[in-house]
Amino acid sequence: MDFQEIKLYAEACIRDRPPPCACACPLGLDVRGMIGKVSKGRYGSAFRAYREAALFPGIVSRLCPSYCGERCVRGRHDGSVDLRLIERGIVEKAGRTEPPRYAVPKKDFRVAVAGGGLSGLACACRLSSKGYALTLFEAAESIGGRVRGLMPDGAADEDFAMAFMHSGCVFRTGARVGGLAEAVEGFDALYVATGRGGDDFGLLGSWDARMLSTAAPGVYLGGGLVGCEPVWSIENGLRAASAIEEFLKTGRNDGIGPLFDRPPSSEGFYRLKYDFGPPDTADAADTADAADTADADACAREAGRCPSCNCSVCIDACPLMGHYRTDPKRIAADLGVTLLPVGGKIKHVASRMLNSCSLCGLCDALCPAGVKTCEAMYESRRLMRGSGNIPPAFHDFWIEDMRFSMSGGAYAVVGPESGAPCGVAFFPGCQLAASSPQAVEGAYSYIKGLLPDAALILSCCGVPADWAAERELLDETVGRLRADWEGLGRPSLLFACSTCMKTFARYLPEAAGKLVYEWIADNDGALAYPDAAGAPAFVYDPCSSRGDERGRAAVRRLAEKSGFALSEGAPDGSEAACCGFGGHIYPANPELAGKIAEKRLAGGAGEATCAIAYCANCRDMFLHGGGESLHILEALFPREGGRRLPSLSERRRNRSELKKRLAGEAAAAPDAGRGIRLVIPDGLVGKMDGLLLLREDAEAAVAYCEENNAKAISPEGRFVGCIRGRVVTIWVEYEMDPGSRTAVLHNIYSHRMRVK
């Protein structure tokens, strides 16, 4: 997507767009708004809205053939909502409400209408209410035309009387217009609505069906004369009124408001999930009987059947949209303003927002109209990174974590001892190696047991660089992985992490493989399954597993064979939601990351139920929130020391130690403390994790203060000093025992601002 495409990405969004029924209505009735009023019992308000659209509510509610009915989304379930019944109910309840009198200045134009049927009356009513001097000519002795024969006695007159109550329209009944010259004599514009078979004054041949205009400037044709049914005749009258007003104001013969270009209905409304309940056949029968005797109860009941079609699928599912109270159209506008490629003082209103997106793709997967919000967020990050406008602190920690995974301290390629090309390589991913190295060892040992030549790649897949839109780093990582994979003989990869698998599929598709769980489930002959003895559990699918049906099924199979009683209500993997780790949003928006974790924890299947995860970060999220969780590989290959939540510093150490155990050696980390032993009380470890600070950071800060004597002495006699890192300044408060060169940390905090 480029900037223009991002700005327009939400064009197809159907939220707040007219539902199919309103699109089918000749009068463009705001059905959703009207139903909303009825459901609140506000019949007077509903009536005013209905009258504004229909003009003659009594007539339309009786004569409309319900164009909306065949488009109703409920029609496929248990019959369309009978809007006509609802409209009848509204008219019965509030039909005597007088129209308001507006103080409209008189316009200095005279308009003639030839024909007093519905179309002519509609045009005359609308224009006279706007202050134009109207004269309506009707050949018969009374107005109304063919409607009179279709309505009970007097019913149409009530509507006309009400509609023209405050109008200055002059009615000249029994007055047939002889010809065009006579009709336009003394008038600035003319609407010819002489009804079916009526006189067209020789203009039908030059008639424009959209503008209703003719070859004669200021003369318009419509209604029954051009074949309209009653409700469409009203629409033509209103359309002609709009065209005439435009003509009188501007002299243009081709102007009608956009209101009259009916918006196309979106198929997306039919793809939404509606909770209609069981089919309501009794009501459908009642509805048919009640059509002519609508009462408020029937009206309210029928209105209750209307789902008021609107889409909030992504808003309901996405924590970011909830947090920012936004939706795709607003996001598109905000991204447009933020990315606007002009210099100056443009406010990056969406900078934090677009770095708060987990990039999990849930919104894109759920959208019934194919709107790609996640993709727009991702592309916006890329553009923003390109213009250098992403605050470095938003992604620095995880980029450094990735660099560590790719460093000699953690990166390893372990090929077959024979040096021969291997057929299979295990790619556990950096996060599982960090959180639960024992699970990696267990799985690798099992694979090696069956395939002695299986290789191991301890690495990051590159997704942190992708999420940070660090394209160069991503390319460099992918290039290195490609070379090492080719060096191993292009083996099939077995991934423990769905995100790694997805990243390979995108950037290194030739090396794409499958989840290791699928392989284990298919090769479980030598597996000694544990016996969880029916422990209640549910499988928590990571967001990146969306679309990988086989991988998801394999994890469930392994969990069941391990003796877990999987709850039936386990979340549906196709709608799997991110645990909050995706997109590395925490540094940009810790509040939202916390909210997401809370939501996922609350969505767990009960306190005593274990969340079986196959994403290390999902597992860590549950454990961090106090929930019960187990990585499926921890369940299959239980080892001592597993199932705990390591600190950020331990997560790095775990990767180094894993490399030592499986690859023989790992590059030693530089001594950040330069000979000073730093004691960090347990109470500070959580705080440091929250601040994304590592033990090495604290050690480096103390070492810097000591070596440079760059410190102050607090009233308590402790030392306080700081070190400027890449993107943050880290302050340490500590006590120092110079004899043993041991420091005890008392406090640590940081800020992003630089002191000059």
Added chain:
Amino acid sequence: MKDGQGETAFICAKCGIPLEKTDTKFEYLKHEFSHPIRRCPSCGQAFIPEELATGKMLDVETMLEDK
């Protein structure tokens, strides 16, 4: 011990004298501004208390990141 401005004194470890409130320049995301913080009048050693780092400074950082 109190410093001249009534705040509890921090002593510079290098110079052995109390830090004093000094107008100091800060920089973040290409924006510069100044605010008084305690510094050593001799060597410039600074001290920023946690309340300032996680309060006002964080507010300004957040504001600039959204700008």
